[in-house]
Amino acid sequence: MFADFDVGVIARSWLYLFQVGMAFTLQLTVLAMMGGVVLGTLLVLARLSGFAPLALAAGAYVNLVRAVPLVLVIFWFYFLVPYVAAWLIGAQEPVKVGTFWSALITFTLFQAAYYCEIMRGGIQAIPRGQVLAAQALGLRYWQVMGRVVLPQALRNMLPVLLTQTIVLFQDVSLVYVLSVPDFVGAASKIAQRDGRLVEMYTFVAAVYFILCCTLSWLARHLLRQVC
Amino acid sequence: MDYHWHWAIFGELSPDGVRPYWQTLADGLGWTLATALAGWVMALALGFAIGALRTLPSPWLRRLGTAYVELFRNIPLLVQMFLWYFVVPEVLPVALGERVKAMPNAPFVTAVVCLGFFTSARVAVQVTAGIEALAGGQRLAALALGLDLRQTYRHVLLPLALRIIMPPLTSEFLNIIKNSSVALTIGLVELTASARAMQEFSFQVFEAFAAATVIYVLLNLLVTAAMHRLEHRLALPGTLGGR
Numbered sequence: 001m002f003a004d005f006d007v008g009v010i011a012r013s014w015l016y017l018f019q020v021g022m023a024f025t026l027q028l029t030v031l032a033m034m035g036g037v038v039l040g041t042l043l044v045l046a047r048l049s050g051f052a053p054l055a056l057a058a059g060a061y062v063n064l065v066r067a068v069p070l071v072l073v074i075f076w077f078y079f080l081v082p083y084v085a086a087w088l089i090g091a092q093e094p095v096k097v098g099t100f101w102s103a104l105i106t107f108t109l110f111q112a113a114y115y116c117e118i119m120r121g122g123i124q125a126i127p128r129g130q131v132l133a134a135q136a137l138g139l140r141y142w143q144v145m146g147r148v149v150l151p152q153a154l155r156n157m158l159p160v161l162l163t164q165t166i167v168l169f170q171d172v173s174l175v176y177v178l179s180v181p182d183f184v185g186a187a188s189k190i191a192q193r194d195g196r197l198v199e200m201y202t203f204v205a206a207v208y209f210i211l212c213c214t215l216s217w218l219a220r221h222l223l224r225q226v227c
Numbered sequence: 228m229d230y231h232w233h234w235a236i237f238g239e240l241s242p243d244g245v246r247p248y249w250q251t252l253a254d255g256l257g258w259t260l261a262t263a264l265a266g267w268v269m270a271l272a273l274g275f276a277i278g279a280l281r282t283l284p285s286p287w288l289r290r291l292g293t294a295y296v297e298l299f300r301n302i303p304l305l306v307q308m309f310l311w312y313f314v315v316p317e318v319l320p321v322a323l324g325e326r327v328k329a330m331p332n333a334p335f336v337t338a339v340v341c342l343g344f345f346t347s348a349r350v351a352v353q354v355t356a357g358i359e360a361l362a363g364g365q366r367l368a369a370l371a372l373g374l375d376l377r378q379t380y381r382h383v384l385l386p387l388a389l390r391i392i393m394p395p396l397t398s399e400f401l402n403i404i405k406n407s408s409v410a411l412t413i414g415l416v417e418l419t420a421s422a423r424a425m426q427e428f429s430f431q432v433f434e435a436f437a438a439a440t441v442i443y444v445l446l447n448l449l450v451t452a453a454m455h456r457l458e459h460r461l462a463l464p465g466t467l468g469g470r
Contacts, residue, residue: 014282049351049367064440064444064448067401067443067444067447068405068410068440068443069261069405069406069407069408069409069419069443070405070417071409071419072408072422072436072439072440072443074437075419075422075423075426076436076440077424079432079433080433083230107340119341160423168301170303170304171303173303173306174305174409175307176305177411177412182305183307184303184309188309191313197313197314197317198313198314198317198318199308199311200324201309201310201313201314202310204306204309205307205310206300208301208302208303208306209298209301209302212300212302213297214302216301220385
């Protein structure tokens with residue numbers, strides 16, 4: 001039971017857990033979110049463009065990524081990125097990319113596919129008349145998208161985008177499979193070193209629970225002001 | 228940059244000395260399906276119960292249902308997996324904990340329980356939304372006909388809600404198949420883990436992962452097609468999806 005629950009191991013290690021583990025998790029989350037939004041926007045523009053090969057390619061990419069588990073995607077890119085990097089710079093040997101960059105590329109590409117679908121939903125909810133009116137006013141494609149469609153679509157999709165970002169924050173824990181010291185990885189290292197699995201994993205769960213609840217509360221608060 | 232492609236690897240003997248690699252992957256697929264299906268049954272049962280709880284008149288029961296949903300939605304699946312596998316057996320009474328740890332298929336059972344609870348919270352959200360989407364008149368009409376609350380849910384609200392939420396349930400089912408891969412962290416050799424094992428023993432990284440990817444995509448298409456037919460048959464007449 002909880003009789004020999006050792007708070008000491010948490011007191012000893014929480015600074016390491018946050019400074020190393022949580023810092024890694026947050027960096028990866030924020031960078032992957034930004035990369036994912038940019039790439040996702042490009043993807044959705046490609047998907048909704050009138051140019052069929054581009055739309056098909058973007059659609060195929062999005063559906064492929066969404067059909068495969070994140071763990072498998074993480075493994076794929078962990079092995080694939082060094083080869084692609086070598087091919088890009090013309091090196092003979094696979095390039096050592098490092099787990100942080102490998103993970104960042106993975107989450108950016110993975111997240112972009114999910115953001116793309118959310119944005120597609122937001123954009124397709126815009127009445128066609130908006131686009132026609134903008135075109136009738138003589139706006140160009142980028143002006144129609146940038147000034148008329150996307151600002152309105154953003155309001156439609158913001159709630160889901162924020163939820164998806166909290167999901168990303170949770171999903172980042174899966175880099176554990178690459179033995180990276182993210183928040184879970186760091187905790188697991190200490191748990192195994194000190195034989196204190198119950199304490200560490202309970203602590204990790206509590207921290208995630210509090211953080212995610214706070215984030216969803218903040219998101220709801222933000223939405224009430226924006227929408 | 229030269230990767231040595233060797234597609235014939237699937238026919239070659241795996242290190243267990245008995246079966247070829249393609250059978251390693253097939254076994255993995257079997258565990259993926261078994262875990263996802265068993266977890267799905269649990270998720271549906273719990274999810275409908277909790278989802279209905281969140282629409283009952285009593286505010287305390289509603290709060291209980293919401294607390295359940297928040298608990299399972301705000302902790303990463305990987306951490307939940309660790310909680311069920313490493314923490315729960317220690318927190319149980321000693322005798323029971325020892326029995327749990329000595330189970331022959333501990334990773335499988337743990338994965339099913341974990342995915343079942345995790346997915347049930349998501350199903351519950353959909354069920355609540357489905358019941359709330361029904362015009363309030365359905366509930367009132369059922370009660371006016373003399374059905375009690377239990378009968379109202381059993382014969383009117385839940386069957387109608389199920390038919391409304393078929394599309395989101397389809398994506399949750401696809402999710403539980405994909406999420407079962409997280410169980411490789413507690414030692415379940417499902418499809419992703421078997422691809423990983425094949426890669427480690429044979430060094431044929433991309434063949435192994437490509438095969439697993441193709442299997443996941445086919446599984447996805449199959450489930451989508453089957454659920455699409457079911458959705459079409461169950462769609463409420465008079466709605467946009469119905470006939």
